[in-house]
Amino acid sequence: MQTEVIIAGFGGQGVLxxxxxxxxxxxxxxxxxxxxxxxxxxxxxxxxxxxxIVSDEEIGSxxxxxxxxxxxxxxxxxxxxxxxxxxxxxxxxxxxxxxxPVKRTDIRVLEVDAGDVAERLGDKRMTNMVLLGAxxxxxxxxxxxxxxxxxxxxxxxxxxxxxxKNFEAxxxxxxxxxx
Amino acid sequence: xxxxxxxxxxAVAEAAVRAGVVSYFGYPITPQTELLEYMxxxxxxxxxxxxxxxxELGAINMVYGAACTGHRTMTSSSSxxxxxxxxxxxxxxxxELPMVLVNVMRGGPGLGNIAPxxxxxxxxxxxxxxxxxxxxxxxxxxxxxSIDLTVLAxxxxxxxxxIVVLLTDGSIGQMMEAxxxxxxxxxxxxxxxxxxxxxxxxxxxxxxxINLDPxxxxxxxxxxxxxxxxxEANEVRYQEYFMEDAEYVVTGFGSSARIALSAVRAARAEGxxxxxxxxxxLSPFPKxxxxxxxxxxxxxxxxxxxxxxxxxxxxxxxRYRIPTEFFARLGGVVPFPDEVLEEIHRMVETPIPTDSxxxxxxxxxxxxxx
Numbered sequence: 117m118q119t120e121v122i123i124a125g126f127g128g129q130g131v132l133x134x135x136x137x138x139x140x141x142x143x144x145x146x147x148x149x150x151x152x153x154x155x156x157x158x159x160x161x162x163x164x165x166x167x168x169i170v171s172d173e174e175i176g177s178x179x180x181x182x183x184x185x186x187x188x189x190x191x192x193x194x195x196x197x198x199x200x201x202x203x204x205x206x207x208x209x210x211x212x213x214x215x216x217p218v219k220r221t222d223i224r225v226l227e228v229d230a231g232d233v234a235e236r237l238g239d240k241r242m243t244n245m246v247l248l249g250a251x252x253x254x255x256x257x258x259x260x261x262x263x264x265x266x267x268x269x270x271x272x273x274x275x276x277x278x279x280x281k282n283f284e285a286x287x288x289x290x291x292x293x294x295x
Numbered sequence: 296x297x298x299x300x301x302x303x304x305x306a307v308a309e310a311a312v313r314a315g316v317v318s319y320f321g322y323p324i325t326p327q328t329e330l331l332e333y334m335x336x337x338x339x340x341x342x343x344x345x346x347x348x349x350x351e352l353g354a355i356n357m358v359y360g361a362a363c364t365g366h367r368t369m370t371s372s373s374s375x376x377x378x379x380x381x382x383x384x385x386x387x388x389x390x391e392l393p394m395v396l397v398n399v400m401r402g403g404p405g406l407g408n409i410a411p412x413x414x415x416x417x418x419x420x421x422x423x424x425x426x427x428x429x430x431x432x433x434x435x436x437x438x439x440x441s442i443d444l445t446v447l448a449x450x451x452x453x454x455x456x457x458i459v460v461l462l463t464d465g466s467i468g469q470m471m472e473a474x475x476x477x478x479x480x481x482x483x484x485x486x487x488x489x490x491x492x493x494x495x496x497x498x499x500x501x502x503x504x505i506n507l508d509p510x511x512x513x514x515x516x517x518x519x520x521x522x523x524x525x526x527e528a529n530e531v532r533y534q535e536y537f538m539e540d541a542e543y544v545v546t547g548f549g550s551s552a553r554i555a556l557s558a559v560r561a562a563r564a565e566g567x568x569x570x571x572x573x574x575x576x577l578s579p580f581p582k583x584x585x586x587x588x589x590x591x592x593x594x595x596x597x598x599x600x601x602x603x604x605x606x607x608x609x610x611x612x613x614r615y616r617i618p619t620e621f622f623a624r625l626g627g628v629v630p631f632p633d634e635v636l637e638e639i640h641r642m643v644e645t646p647i648p649t650d651s652x653x654x655x656x657x658x659x660x661x662x663x664x665x
Binding site for chain 1: 298299300325326409465466469470471472473550553554555556557558560629631632633
């Protein structure tokens with residue numbers, strides 16, 4: 117069993133960290149994991165994406181064309197990745213930053229106003245956590261407790277005081293379910 | 296030992312530290328920079344030497360000097376930076392010194408780009424600097440193997456007074472994976488009888504790559520060759536997947552092999568009897584594995600991220616016996632497993648011509664697609 121997740125958005129939206137959390141949590145659960153960024157000569161505000169794979173066996177390619185799930189945090193990411201979700205796969209979108217609906221009908225779509233939820237919780241930078249919570253509630257790849265634990269261990273020291281808020285963001289996201 | 300999640304470049308750096316590297320000299324270049332950055336923090340912490348040189352030329356010549364002392368030393372760079380180092384590499388080979396060179400390959404030629412590629416195969420395996428020397432070239436395909444082969448690289452460098460290249464790419468360097476680090480090794484305290492560390496109380500030693508007498512230079516070349524014969528006899532490493540009953544073989548190294556593994560698994564799931572051979576030492580090349588392939592093997596697919604550099608070695612190794620096809624992406628484009636699966640289907644479903652070169656057929660297909 118192998119599950120691939122691409123997280124895509126603007127640099128600064130926590131795209132890379134979101135993917136790393138999946139990898140750390142997978143590692144703690146005894147799984148094989150890879151995390152690979154689409155690195156480039158980029159900076160804050162540019163596009164960013166990463167692929168995280170969690171698997172029961174040795175992982176072959178670290179990149180896949182048709183992943184099981186994609187989190188699109190903005191419009192350019194939706195445009196780029198909508199067609200790449202594996203048929204039957206899961207597409208989680210940050211509807212707070214979208215001005216069009218998702219077109220595909222052969223996949224499971226979850227529209228989460230994650231930016232607004234994060235802002236309501238007190239910090240827009242937690243948008244990635246809301247979306248990650250929504251992903252995990254709809255894709256049984258890892259238990260929420262593994263992500264919470266990974267967050268506890270790997271959130272930088274200077275942000276540790278934000279831990280309860282981040283847990284809250286994950287749980288708010290997890291309330292969203294695909295119809 | 297506990298498993299941790301590490302980036303390939305940083306894992307190589309920490310593995311080198313634990314293998315007892317005493318000095319590191321380098322110059323930043325993407326996608327290798329995390330290695331240098333990690334060393335800049337870690338080496339001073341341990342009281343070891345880190346120098347960011349003024350250029351790659353400076354770095355490799357500092358390595359040259361450090362290697363003369365017999366202590367473990369290394370540098371790392373990425374393709375264009377390695378090109379700059381090659382004069383020094385040849386001098387180090389000519390002085391018969393051990394060193395470890397990490398090349399995190401990127402797209403080229405020229406300045407190219409910073410995406411993963413495998414186009415330095417020929418440079419590292421078949422040449423690079425001038426003169427008749429060989430480097431041991433190790434090609435990891437994961438973060439864990441990057442660690443293991445880094446440690447091995449230092450051991451082999453010492454054992455054969457050889458340059459050992461760890462040949463990775465931007466993908467393996469930037470990727471994070473679960474890994475276990477080896478224990479910290481004590482630093483070397485015994486040194487070979489050629490090492491120069493001050494000659495007080497003993498006869499002086501002389502290390503150089505200049506040999507004005509051709510007969511003496513010929514002797515030196517014989518020495519290199521003698522060591523190389525030993526390397527070829529003892530140090531070949533490779534990995535096989537699903538080869539027991541394979542009627543078709545896919546082969547590639549490093550990143551290509553991993554991508555091919557995904558495709559091979561998918562093909563197996565469809566009932567195609569296909570296996571995978573992954574050379575771990577590109578030099579010495581595992582010639583025998585290809586030479587000994589059974590006549591039951593009906594076809595072979597070589598997958599690379601270059602225009603068929605290892606392809607030539609694979610074909611020569613099996614003496615052009617097994618019908619071969621080729622597939623590649625170039626310039627920093629990384630192939631997806633489904634592209635390789637498509638090539639496996641082609642190999643299985645259509646007869647493989649033997650009167651033309653696999654590269655020519657592959658390139659004709661690429662051009663026909665437009």
